[in-house]
Amino acid sequence: MRYFVILAFPLLLLFACSGSKHSSNSPVSAYNIVIDGKLWSSLFEQKAAEYRALCLQAYNIARLRLDEALLQPSSKPRAIITDIDETFLDNSPFSVHQALQGKDYEVAAWAEWTAKAMADTLTGALSFYNYAASRNVEIFYITNRRESEKDGTLQNLRRFHFPLADEQHLILRKDVSSKESRRQQVAATHEIVLFLGDNLADFSSLFDGPKTTAERAAGVQQLSLEFGKRFIVLPNTNYGGWEDAIYGNNFSLTPQQKDSAIKNNLKAY
Numbered sequence: 001m002r003y004f005v006i007l008a009f010p011l012l013l014l015f016a017c018s019g020s021k022h023s024s025n026s027p028v029s030a031y032n033i034v035i036d037g038k039l040w041s042s043l044f045e046q047k048a049a050e051y052r053a054l055c056l057q058a059y060n061i062a063r064l065r066l067d068e069a070l071l072q073p074s075s076k077p078r079a080i081i082t083d084i085d086e087t088f089l090d091n092s093p094f095s096v097h098q099a100l101q102g103k104d105y106e107v108a109a110w111a112e113w114t115a116k117a118m119a120d121t122l123t124g125a126l127s128f129y130n131y132a133a134s135r136n137v138e139i140f141y142i143t144n145r146r147e148s149e150k151d152g153t154l155q156n157l158r159r160f161h162f163p164l165a166d167e168q169h170l171i172l173r174k175d176v177s178s179k180e181s182r183r184q185q186v187a188a189t190h191e192i193v194l195f196l197g198d199n200l201a202d203f204s205s206l207f208d209g210p211k212t213t214a215e216r217a218a219g220v221q222q223l224s225l226e227f228g229k230r231f232i233v234l235p236n237t238n239y240g241g242w243e244d245a246i247y248g249n250n251f252s253l254t255p256q257q258k259d260s261a262i263k264n265n266l267k268a269y
């Protein structure tokens with residue numbers, strides 16, 4: 001008995017210590033997909049030369065399609081409609097900033113970031129928009145940044161000398177997130193030759209409103225001939241309508257509930 005106590009006590013102590021160590025520091029239990037996952041997706045956007053190549057691929061195709069459009073007659077002035085965030089401005093430092101604090105996207109933190117006007121540009125973007133402007137094609141920046149973010153946004157665009165970075169060409173979100181009425185507003189006076197975006201709702205009202213993953217995929221199939229033609233898509237692994245759909249477009253889920261939704265949506269073998 002005495003020997004048992006002498007031997008058992010250190011063993012119990014060892015188990016207790018290793019148990020508490022496991023629960024507090026285990027990379028599995030502490031890892032949160034939706035928050036820490038943004039570090040991984042941001043790493044790709046910041047460091048993978050493949051991401052740069054994808055952006056160049058998008059902007060090279062855009063230029064090709066623009067040149068084709070310029071050969072066609074047009075009764076109205078030509079225009080390009082482009083989104084801003086993750087279409088030509090890189091906000092991955094914001095995602096990293098949030099994730100390192102254990103936080104997901106927050107409206108107030110986002111506004112703080114955009115007010116700094118320091119987002120860098122994506123590879124190939126600036127030269128494309130400058131080329132379009134040199135060919136007398138107007139550029140309309142249709143974004144879901146809010147009116148309160150106007151000054152910071154204009155400052156960010158002007159910092160890199162984006163063409164037509166003025167109040168007439170920057171069309172922010174006023175009430176609805178749908179960009180359809182804003183696209184129609186431009187289409188009333190211009191021939192829209194190209195749309196650029198990272199989110200499907202940047203292209204068509206087909207993707208507006210809460211849409212399921214299956215509905216989004218069906219919409220892409222329906223418009224399949226437009227991609228790489230009038231619709232130029234930039235990759236965004238960090239966020240977007242695709243992520244909202246995973247959560248059932250429910251914006252009040254906790255990070256833990258989001259993690260469950262992510263796991264439930266994944267396919268393994």
Ligand SMILES: [Mg+2]
Pocket residue numbers: 083084085086087197198199
């Ligand atoms: Mg965007």
